[in-house]
Amino acid sequence: MESKFMENQIIQLTKEDFSSDQMVKWCPGCGDHAILHSVENVFPNLGIRKEDFVVVSGIGCSSRFPYYMNTYGMHGIHGRAAALATGVKLSNPSLSVWMITGDGDCMAIGGNHFIHTVRRNIDINILLFNNKIYGLTKGQYSPTTPRGSKTKTSPQGTFERPFNPGELVIGSQGNFFARTLDTNPKHMTAVFTEAARHKGTSVVEILQNCVIFFNKAHELITSRETKDDNQLMIEHGKPLIFGKEKNKGIVLRGTSLEVVTIGENGITESDLLVHNQYDPDPGIHMMLARMMPPEYPVALGIIRSVAAETFETIMMDSIIHEKERSKIKTVDDMLNSGNTWVIE
Amino acid sequence: MTTKKSKVVGLEQVVVRFAGDSGDGMQLTGSLFSDSTAFAGNDFATFPDYPAEIRAPQGTVAGVSGFQIHFGQNTVYTSGDLADVLIAMNPASLKANMKWIKKGAIIIIDADAFNEKGFERAGYAADPLSDGALDGYNVIKAPITLLTKEAVKHLDLDNKTTLKTKNMFALGIIMFLFNRDLKLINDYFESKFKANPLVVDANKAVLAAGFNYADTIEALGSTYKVEPAPLEKGRYRNITGNVATAWGFIAAAERSGRELFLGSYPITPATEILQELSSHKELSVKAFQAEDEIAGIVSAIGASYAGSLAITTTSGPGLSLKSEAIGLAVMTELPLVIVDVQRGGPSTGLPTKSEQSDLMQALYGRNGEAPVIIIAAQSSVDCFYGAFDAAKLSLEHMTPAILLTDGSLANGSEVFKIPRVADLPEIKPPLVAANDPDYKPYRRNPEKLNRYWAVPGTEGLRHRVGGLEKEDVSGNVSHDPLNHQKMIMLREEKVQRVANYIPDQAILGNDTGDLLIVSWGGTYGVMRTVVNKMQEQGKSISLAHFRYIMPLPRNTEQVFAGFKRILVCEINNGQFVKYLKMNFPQYRYEQYNKIQGLPFMIAELEDKFNSILNQ
Ligand code: SF4
Numbered sequence: 001m002e003s004k005f006m007e008n009q010i011i012q013l014t015k016e017d018f019s020s021d022q023m024v025k026w027c028p029g030c031g032d033h034a035i036l037h038s039v040e041n042v043f044p045n046l047g048i049r050k051e052d053f054v055v056v057s058g059i060g061c062s063s064r065f066p067y068y069m070n071t072y073g074m075h076g077i078h079g080r081a082a083a084l085a086t087g088v089k090l091s092n093p094s095l096s097v098w099m100i101t102g103d104g105d106c107m108a109i110g111g112n113h114f115i116h117t118v119r120r121n122i123d124i125n126i127l128l129f130n131n132k133i134y135g136l137t138k139g140q141y142s143p144t145t146p147r148g149s150k151t152k153t154s155p156q157g158t159f160e161r162p163f164n165p166g167e168l169v170i171g172s173q174g175n176f177f178a179r180t181l182d183t184n185p186k187h188m189t190a191v192f193t194e195a196a197r198h199k200g201t202s203v204v205e206i207l208q209n210c211v212i213f214f215n216k217a218h219e220l221i222t223s224r225e226t227k228d229d230n231q232l233m234i235e236h237g238k239p240l241i242f243g244k245e246k247n248k249g250i251v252l253r254g255t256s257l258e259v260v261t262i263g264e265n266g267i268t269e270s271d272l273l274v275h276n277q278y279d280p281d282p283g284i285h286m287m288l289a290r291m292m293p294p295e296y297p298v299a300l301g302i303i304r305s306v307a308a309e310t311f312e313t314i315m316m317d318s319i320i321h322e323k324e325r326s327k328i329k330t331v332d333d334m335l336n337s338g339n340t341w342v343i344e
Numbered sequence: 345m346t347t348k349k350s351k352v353v354g355l356e357q358v359v360v361r362f363a364g365d366s367g368d369g370m371q372l373t374g375s376l377f378s379d380s381t382a383f384a385g386n387d388f389a390t391f392p393d394y395p396a397e398i399r400a401p402q403g404t405v406a407g408v409s410g411f412q413i414h415f416g417q418n419t420v421y422t423s424g425d426l427a428d429v430l431i432a433m434n435p436a437s438l439k440a441n442m443k444w445i446k447k448g449a450i451i452i453i454d455a456d457a458f459n460e461k462g463f464e465r466a467g468y469a470a471d472p473l474s475d476g477a478l479d480g481y482n483v484i485k486a487p488i489t490l491l492t493k494e495a496v497k498h499l500d501l502d503n504k505t506t507l508k509t510k511n512m513f514a515l516g517i518i519m520f521l522f523n524r525d526l527k528l529i530n531d532y533f534e535s536k537f538k539a540n541p542l543v544v545d546a547n548k549a550v551l552a553a554g555f556n557y558a559d560t561i562e563a564l565g566s567t568y569k570v571e572p573a574p575l576e577k578g579r580y581r582n583i584t585g586n587v588a589t590a591w592g593f594i595a596a597a598e599r600s601g602r603e604l605f606l607g608s609y610p611i612t613p614a615t616e617i618l619q620e621l622s623s624h625k626e627l628s629v630k631a632f633q634a635e636d637e638i639a640g641i642v643s644a645i646g647a648s649y650a651g652s653l654a655i656t657t658t659s660g661p662g663l664s665l666k667s668e669a670i671g672l673a674v675m676t677e678l679p680l681v682i683v684d685v686q687r688g689g690p691s692t693g694l695p696t697k698s699e700q701s702d703l704m705q706a707l708y709g710r711n712g713e714a715p716v717i718i719i720a721a722q723s724s725v726d727c728f729y730g731a732f733d734a735a736k737l738s739l740e741h742m743t744p745a746i747l748l749t750d751g752s753l754a755n756g757s758e759v760f761k762i763p764r765v766a767d768l769p770e771i772k773p774p775l776v777a778a779n780d781p782d783y784k785p786y787r788r789n790p791e792k793l794n795r796y797w798a799v800p801g802t803e804g805l806r807h808r809v810g811g812l813e814k815e816d817v818s819g820n821v822s823h824d825p826l827n828h829q830k831m832i833m834l835r836e837e838k839v840q841r842v843a844n845y846i847p848d849q850a851i852l853g854n855d856t857g858d859l860l861i862v863s864w865g866g867t868y869g870v871m872r873t874v875v876n877k878m879q880e881q882g883k884s885i886s887l888a889h890f891r892y893i894m895p896l897p898r899n900t901e902q903v904f905a906g907f908k909r910i911l912v913c914e915i916n917n918g919q920f921v922k923y924l925k926m927n928f929p930q931y932r933y934e935q936y937n938k939i940q941g942l943p944f945m946i947a948e949l950e951d952k953f954n955s956i957l958n959q
Binding site for chain 1: 379382383385575576577578579580581582591594595598603605607624625626627628630632634635636638639640642643644645646647648649650651652654668669671672676762763764765800801802803804805806807808809810811812820821
């Protein structure tokens with residue numbers, strides 16, 4: 001009876017159900033606006049009651065996100081969004097939990113929570129806004145800033161090698177990793193929807209542009225002139241083809257990926273690697289996630305999506321099992337368990 | 345089993361200390377003797393003295409493991425300070441424990457372990473049994489190892505298994521000394537080693553051998569009997585502070601109708617709470633072992649937002665790591681209990697020793713003005729009620745609470761009169777009903793000033809909270825100057841009003857007099873014992889022992905008004921006294937502080953109190 005009522009509700013949900021009345025205060029032109037719109041488009045179509053969404057975040061520009069969604073939500077403290085999301089989900093596994101984070105929040109101060117959450121495979125959806133810079137504190141380098149970039153704290157250029165979030169996810173035994181672009185709403189919507197459907201931790205890296213502090217950080221992959229040669233839209237079951245002329249592709253040569261041109265050196269489409277996002281072996285997925293210009297195009301789409309048991313399912317099963325098995329049925333039973341004696 | 349009629353001497357109370365190498369099974373020996381003590385109807389309290397290292401070299405002082413039990417025919421408030429009887433299984437145990445025994449105490453040693461090798465490992469230059477250091481003690485040199493081997497010879501056991509049972513020989517001696525029945529212990533062997541009858545037989549044989557040995561030798565002279573304590577009718581058990589803490593929360597979850605969620609990270613001496621709660625899935629307890637202290641508390645905040653009774657458990661260093669997150673719980677005005685099992689600090693400090701040194705951290709260790717409720721448990725058993733009360737106040741007033749216990753309470757055990765859950769107070773969290781048209785995230789209850797708890801999944805109550813300052817009532821982010829001041833005052837006042845829901849401060853003794861002793865938290869047992877004793881001697885002394893630290897009970901000021909002098913006793917460098925000076929500067933406070941990682945001793949307190957009274 002209740003479920004029928006819920007179905008009716010779901011059918012009626014629209015984008016407006018999720019827009020909050022709060023003024024959105026991101027800079028004009030910031031990639032965050034487009035991401036917000038895509039999420040608002042995805043939520044009504046997931047078949048989930050609007051009361052069952054919880055959006056949590058840490059600190060940073062992107063982490064203002066929960067205030068702009070009309071759902072349950074919490075704006076947390078720097079780096080700890082993954083722990084917050086974990087608590088919400090474990091407390092009530094029937095909620096749809098979304099974590100909004102940035103490259104500083106997630107990869108620097110929150111790096112530890114991030115890898116452990118991925119490793120546990122708790123069913124939360126992580127949207128990682130990667131603008132490769134600290135925006136809210138006004139322009140210091142982040143763990144994903146390309147080496148050598150001049151920022152306010154690296155006047156000579158950074159000395160450190162950047163993290164690649166996909167590598168970190170797969171290295172932490174992650175089962176879902178996708179990459180998308182703030183300039184491509186259709187792609188974002190599709191990827192977010194898949195991420196929501198995936199049971200377990202899903203991480204979506206969104207290459208997001210900070211117009212103020214690192215404008216055009218993703219220029220090569222987003223600008224009209226260069227994008228075709230530098231981005232590879234991957235799709236499950238399809239060969240890895242890219243390029244303006246759709247004549248470039250990826251083959252597996254030995255233990256590495258190689259960029260080839262169809263029609264050159266006898267290469268045909270059938271020689272290209274066909275993407276299998278469901279392959280439990282992380283080898284190829286890791287290689288795809290690592291691809292970077294200038295040698296390779298950047299892979300966009302769902303790189304890895306492997307079914308696996310989630311932490312909370314195992315936890316809830318364990319609770320059910322213990323309830324059946326244990327002699328302790330009530331708190332009074334516990335208090336009186338073991339060695340006790342009576343004073344008459 | 346007693347064959348000879350030896351003289352039985354009645355005692356009011358006794359302290360027995362078992363000491364041996366880590367591998368000698370002293371904790372088991374002690375806990376079996378505790379069970380027998382319970383069966384004898386005495387009140388008792390125990391304290392384990394674990395070595396700081398996990399596997400210190402055998403036979404060294406660093407590897408000595410001890411277990412102390414204090415039992416009596418009256419209420420026992422502490423695990424006792426100096427022992428009447430010491431069992432020392434090797435020279436290192438004797439060396440480590442000489443300072444913990446009374447002059448003239450009975451010392452039972454395993455004479456077979458007192459050899460050159462043993463002395464050398466223990467760091468004795470010469471045989472301590474013959475250099476006069478033990479003059480005035482009643483030393484029983486029992487060839488425990490040899491007689492243990494004899495007792496199980498017929499069973500044809502390997503040497504290792506044989507030696508593992510020698511602690512039962514020592515236990516047998518003590519059982520004889522206190523006129524105890526062996527049946528309870530033998531029953532334990534039968535159920536514990538059901539699968540291995542040979543081990544049952546070996547343990548029984550060795551226990552009986554120890555008992556008979558004590559009966560046969562003349563050295564003991566007399567045996568002792570402690571009459572049953574006049575405990576209230578009811579069912580009892582032995583419980584450690586950490587288990588009591590865990591159970592207090594489980595009971596609070598039951599009485600509040602909320603599921604219990606623990607987010608925690610292992611840390612000495614708080615880990616057992618996490619372990620205990622991890623083993624109660626049958627009662628729907630969700631215990632999450634996080635990747636660090638911060639994730640522990642933050643996951644608990646997430647769970648609290650989602651509607652659980654959420655807690656996190658730690659010790660001093662972990663509380664430091666959690667401070668920013670406590671601020672988030674203060675700002676989001678969510679219920680959350682943080683347990684700090686205090687240990688010696690600063691930094692890693694003395695992890696296995698107890699101290700009351702986190703009071704200031706609990707009160708003020710956060711950025712901004714972030715008041716929280718603070719309760720300090722006063723005994724191992726009170727950890728149960730402390731946890732329950734902290735959960736109740738936190739849930740009903742929608743603000744975080746810190747429960748302070750300490751290493752002594754956590755590891756010590758006491759006799760616990762098992763309550764009925766239905767008799768515990770009801771806990772009524774201020775939940776919001778679905779589609780409440782008046783719901784606003786920061787609208788408050790006019791009396792308590794708490795906001796209301798709208799749980800995700802509930803229709804019509806979607807809202808956001810977070811660490812940015814909130815606008816009064818609406819809960820929207822606000823940087824308005826006057827609103828900020830108002831919210832700071834509201835959060836402070838909300839915590840202060842908790843004083844209307846806690847009992848007045850009690851005074852043990854007259855409410856006027858020459859000297860008021862003030863103490864708080866885990867020192868209750870020893871303070872009470874000393875003050876009682878001096879009151880019986882007709883001294884003008886009273887005790888105000890504080891359990892509620894923030895807010896202080898409403899009558900605190902009147903309590904102080906009735907006395908000529910006030911002495912604040914703490915296991916730290918004077919933190920509560922500073923807090924009192926700040927709150928009630930009109931009084932003059934004297935202080936007595938001990939910061940050695942050791943508890944107060946009865947004698948030192950008596951000396952101090954008398955010296956003040958005699959001035
Ligand atoms: S600073 Fe950059 S990331 Fe932040 S809102 Fe402005 S454009 Fe966006």
